[in-house]
Amino acid sequence: xxxxxxxxxxxxxxxxxxxxxxxxxxxxxxxxxxxxxxxxxxxxxxxxxxxxxxxxxxxxxxxxxxxxxxxxxxxxxxxxxxxxxxxxxxxxxxxxxxxxxxxxxxxxxxxxxxxxxxxxxxxxxxxxxxxxxxxxxxxxxxxxxxxxxxxxxxxxxxxxxxxxxxxxxxxxxxxxxxxxxxxxxxxxxxxxxxxxxxxxxxxxxxxxxxxxxxxxxxxxxxxxxxxxxxxxxxxxxxxxxxxxxxxxxxxxxxxxxxxxxx
Amino acid sequence: xxxxxxxxxxxxxxxxxxxxxxxxxxxxxxxxxxxxxxxxxxxxxxxxxxxxxxxxxxxxxxxxxxxxxxxxxxxxxxxxxxxxxxxxxxxxxxxxxxxxxxxxxxxxxxxxxxxxxxxxxxxxxxxxxxxxxxxxxxxxxxxxxxxxxxxxxxxxxxxxxxxxxxxxxxxxxxxxxxxxxxxxxxxxxxxxxxxxxxxxxxxxxxxxxxxxxxxxxxxxxxxxxxxxxxxxxxxxxxxxxxxxxxxxxxxxxxxxxxxxxxxxxxxxxxxxxxxxxxxxxxxxxxxxxxxxxxxxxxxxxxxxxxxxxxxxxxxxxxxxxxxxxxxxxxxxxxxxxxxxxxxxxxxxxxxxxxxxxxxxxxxxxxxxxxxxxxxxxxxxxxxxxxxxxxxxxxxxxxxxxxxxxxxxxxxxxxxxxxxxxxxxxxxxxxxxxxxxxxxxx
Ligand code: FES
Numbered sequence: 001x002x003x004x005x006x007x008x009x010x011x012x013x014x015x016x017x018x019x020x021x022x023x024x025x026x027x028x029x030x031x032x033x034x035x036x037x038x039x040x041x042x043x044x045x046x047x048x049x050x051x052x053x054x055x056x057x058x059x060x061x062x063x064x065x066x067x068x069x070x071x072x073x074x075x076x077x078x079x080x081x082x083x084x085x086x087x088x089x090x091x092x093x094x095x096x097x098x099x100x101x102x103x104x105x106x107x108x109x110x111x112x113x114x115x116x117x118x119x120x121x122x123x124x125x126x127x128x129x130x131x132x133x134x135x136x137x138x139x140x141x142x143x144x145x146x147x148x149x150x151x152x153x154x155x156x157x158x159x160x161x162x163x164x165x166x167x168x169x170x171x172x173x174x175x176x177x178x179x180x181x182x183x184x185x186x187x188x189x190x191x192x193x194x195x196x197x198x199x200x201x202x203x204x205x206x207x208x209x210x211x212x213x214x215x216x217x218x219x220x221x222x223x224x225x226x227x228x229x230x231x232x233x234x235x236x237x238x239x240x241x242x243x244x245x246x247x248x249x250x251x252x253x254x255x256x257x258x259x260x261x262x
Numbered sequence: 263x264x265x266x267x268x269x270x271x272x273x274x275x276x277x278x279x280x281x282x283x284x285x286x287x288x289x290x291x292x293x294x295x296x297x298x299x300x301x302x303x304x305x306x307x308x309x310x311x312x313x314x315x316x317x318x319x320x321x322x323x324x325x326x327x328x329x330x331x332x333x334x335x336x337x338x339x340x341x342x343x344x345x346x347x348x349x350x351x352x353x354x355x356x357x358x359x360x361x362x363x364x365x366x367x368x369x370x371x372x373x374x375x376x377x378x379x380x381x382x383x384x385x386x387x388x389x390x391x392x393x394x395x396x397x398x399x400x401x402x403x404x405x406x407x408x409x410x411x412x413x414x415x416x417x418x419x420x421x422x423x424x425x426x427x428x429x430x431x432x433x434x435x436x437x438x439x440x441x442x443x444x445x446x447x448x449x450x451x452x453x454x455x456x457x458x459x460x461x462x463x464x465x466x467x468x469x470x471x472x473x474x475x476x477x478x479x480x481x482x483x484x485x486x487x488x489x490x491x492x493x494x495x496x497x498x499x500x501x502x503x504x505x506x507x508x509x510x511x512x513x514x515x516x517x518x519x520x521x522x523x524x525x526x527x528x529x530x531x532x533x534x535x536x537x538x539x540x541x542x543x544x545x546x547x548x549x550x551x552x553x554x555x556x557x558x559x560x561x562x563x564x565x566x567x568x569x570x571x572x573x574x575x576x577x578x579x580x581x582x583x584x585x586x587x588x589x590x591x592x593x594x595x596x597x598x599x600x601x602x603x604x605x606x607x608x609x610x611x612x613x614x615x616x617x618x619x620x621x622x623x624x625x626x627x628x629x630x631x632x633x634x635x636x637x638x639x640x641x642x643x644x645x646x647x648x649x650x651x652x653x654x655x656x657x658x659x660x661x662x663x664x665x666x667x668x669x670x671x672x673x674x675x676x677x678x679x680x681x682x683x684x685x686x687x688x689x690x691x692x693x694x695x696x697x698x699x700x701x702x703x
Contacts (some may be wrong), residue, residue: 062277106429118556125529142529155529185529189546190415190566192408193435193531207533208412209549210631224640225548227555227565246561254436254562256414256555257424 002046005039006086013035013093020100024092033097040090047083106120114184115151116145116233117249120157122182125149129242132178135160138199142185145245155185156233157204158243159197159215167216175234180243182233184253187211190227191255204230228256289486290493291475294674296363297500302358306352308407312348313450319399322446323585324439327402328525335521336600346512352394354508356540359387367584368613370607371474377585379471380442382464386580389457390455391540396449398518398538402442402679405518406606407526410445411436412548416570421563437528472599479600539625546627547573580617605674608667616660623651 016032059069121129122143135141135158144151144159163179175181182206188193192208197215203222206211209222219230229251234246252260273279287553290296311422321330334341363383366372372380395413399406414436417428433440477485487493508509511517523532537545551569555562588610604611626633628650634641687695 006371009319037467066281089669103426106426150527150529153530154439190570191528192411195531195533207531207535207631210409210544210645221553225551225565227553243375255418255566256562257418257428258421258563259425260562 001087002050003042003045003083003098005043006090008081009036009039009043010090010093011054012039013097015098017093017100020097030239036094036097040094040246042092042252048119062126068115107145114248114253115148115154116156116245116248117145118245119236120145120148120245121238122146122235122243122245124147129160131241132180132237132243135180137162137179140195140197140199143182153184153186156182157185157194158182161202165202167215168218172218172232172234175232175246177235177237177243180235181215181246182235183213183215183230184233185230188221188224188228188253188255189224194230273385274521286490287490288469289484290489291473291477291484291486292493292496292537295369296473297496298358298362298365300500301498301504302355302362303461305355305358305508306461307501308351308505308508309355310454312344312351314330314456315344316348317450321532322400322443324437324442324490327442328401328520328546329552331401332521333404341528343509343512345686346517347508348512350511350515351400351508352390352397353538354504354511355434355541356390358396359383360540363387364614365619368600368611369474369476369603370588370598370610372585372588373596374589375471375597376467376474376587379464379467380585381582382460382467384578386457386460386464388578389453393449393453393457395541396445396453400442400449400519401447401520402526403520404521404526404530405532405535407437408531408535409541410441411528412566412570413547415564416548416566419567421567423562423567437526460610473639474601476597476601476603480635482599483593492637514702520623522544533627536632537626542628543621543624544574546624546630546648548626548629548643550624551650567683594676605667605671608671612660612664613665616656620652620656621657623648625651 005261012032016029016036019029019032048163057070060067084115093163123129123139123146124143125150129146130141137160139160141158143156144154148154159181161179161181165179166181168175183194185193185195187206187208187213189206189209192206192212194204194206194213196205197203198205198209202215204215204219205211206213206224206226209225210223211226211232212225213224214221218232221227221229231249231251233249236244236246238244268283269279319330319334331345335345336342366380366383369443385602395409399410414428417431418424420427429435429438431441431505432438433444446598472484473486475485477484487496518538524530547569548566551565553565555565557563567639589611592607625647630644630648631641634644692697
């Protein structure tokens with residue numbers, strides 16, 4: 001009786017786990033989980049009735065403190081049967097059922113999208129849109145997509161260099177507008193803002209772990225622990241002559257993770 | 263009169279009188295170094311006391327955290343002092359645990375039967391550090407936000423489950439809207455309760471198994487002082503001294519002035535950016551870590567995974583397992599109730615000194631950028647230097663410490679022998695004296 005109930009409990013727990021994973025209706029998941037719990041209760045209760053000692057035992061009742069109950073027979077703790085092993089399986093099934101709520105607390109993989117879209121104007125943190133001539137040569141500023149100032153992981157460094165010093169591959173030639181070039185400000189090492197531009201050496205410097213990125217070669221890491229270039233934002237000009245993005249970054253910004261390639 | 267009645271009330275119901283008498287009569291061995299753990303304990307008491315106060319004025323949300331900290335700091339001197347004392351207590355708490363751990367390590371107090379107490383103590387150190395980190399992140403200022411961002415990257419770097427783990431903490435993306443509320447409940451509830459439970463077990467074991475002592479123990483007895491009144495007054499003195507120290511520090515020395523850093527945005531950062539002292543070794547490790555990103559089955563394993571996740575895990579395992587490692591080396595598994603002077607086992611001194619050096623090197627590496635500016639050298643040169651010092655400097659210091667300890671032990675033993683040698687002086691032909699073994703009579 002109790003073994004059968006325990007079997008039901010195990011199957012119901014597994015069923016609940018599968019149903020939850022498949023996003024079945026709440027009622028189904030809940031009913032299976034409740035059935036599993038009740039079946040386990042029946043199993044334990046029935047076993048308690050079966051195992052009950054034939055006669056009632058006594059223990060002296062002192063007014064205070066502990067006393068000595070009759071000693072445990074030796075075989076009680078040592079006894080192990082199929083039923084006991086079934087309980088271990090049941091606990092494993094319950095743990096499995098508990099996994100789904102745990103997993104649902106996070107997404108896997110985490111996707112790092114930014115707020116950049118094709119045609120979005122580059123604006124300063126104060127919201128001012130920028131034209132190619134607004135920055136002096138050697139200048140740098142943080143920009144966001146218009147209307148999305150402060151959007152997570154969307155901060156971009158806009159740099160103005162002399163026309164033609166950038167040494168980019170042919171596919172990135174037209175990502176630069178009159179010496180204006182833009183890179184993600186989120187360090188590819190551990191996500192700090194890459195806040196410092198050394199304009200004499202064309203280097204971007206991260207104050208957290210001293211990664212240095214070579215701007216002229218597409219912000220490739222040249223020193224420090226970073227392993228990946230800062231993603232570059234392709235720039236364009238809109239009809240009114242303001243700097244705009246050609247689209248979101250071609251690659252994820254910020255620190256890497258296992259799922260980045262997906 | 264009232265006390266007596268209270269005692270009677272409980273005794274009639276619980277039979278507690280005998281037990282109370284036992285507790286009050288219990289003996290505790292005495293040595294100055296035994297008060298380090300108590301200092302840590304009372305730092306925790308101060309943390310709870312100031313922390314409870316802070317929960318009434320702090321707003322745990324991304325929108326309100328920073329503003330509420332500034333508001334209550336400016337509103338009254340008490341608010342400012344509470345925050346200062348809370349932070350200083352946290353810093354002192356972890357420092358006291360580390361020094362206490364060192365005392366236990368070098369005097370071999372972790373030996374059988376106290377391995378469980380050791381493990382609980384190491385868990386306390388880890389929990390306390392994480393509590394400290396979550397706590398100083400709560401004001402949501404630029405500096406701590408940067409630390410959180412790095413912690414997020416380290417979580418993210420775990421193979422397969424990294425994204426899930428980071429997402430769970432953040433409540434979606436980064437910086438997630440639930441990050442501060444999550445940190446808050448972790449900091450004021452989960453972790454303090456864990457610390458309380460670990461402390462209760464740790465101290466319960468010290469009580470139950472009795473404290474170790476330096477006094478030799480041929481008769482297998484505890485040599486110590488009564489709990490009441492000797493020890494009670496001593497520990498009371500330690501409590502008030504602790505309260506005095508952290509209050510004085512809080513009153514005089516500004517710590518973590520978030521009002522100078524400003525509120526957090528993921529695109530702003532302070533320069534320099536370095537964490538509280540107990541987290542600095544991990545920051546240093548991230549700076550020294552190799553710039554390699556391996557791929558496993560085509561999936562990246564980011565560079566931060568090795569120094570940020572693997573290194574601390576290995577360090578933790580090494581320290582937790584120390585009693586068993588020690589057993590393997592000494593080939594001794596007897597009960598060790600009597601402490602040994604550190605010099606008694608030079609090799610252990612060497613291992614301890616090497617570990618401390620490794621930690622110090624990583625901690626120093628966490629401010630390599632400032633050192634580079636101060637010393638007018640390139641930061642990459644310092645990185646190279648620390649990369650060399652981390653393994654080789656640690657080993658060298660360990661060896662020197664072991665040799666020194668052996669030397670010290672030898673000279674002690676020598677002096678002891680000298681004192682006990684009795685010689686007979688005999689006139690020789692040149693008119694001087696010769697020492698000669700005394701005639702056995
Ligand atoms: S976050 Fe930029 S170097 Fe580590």
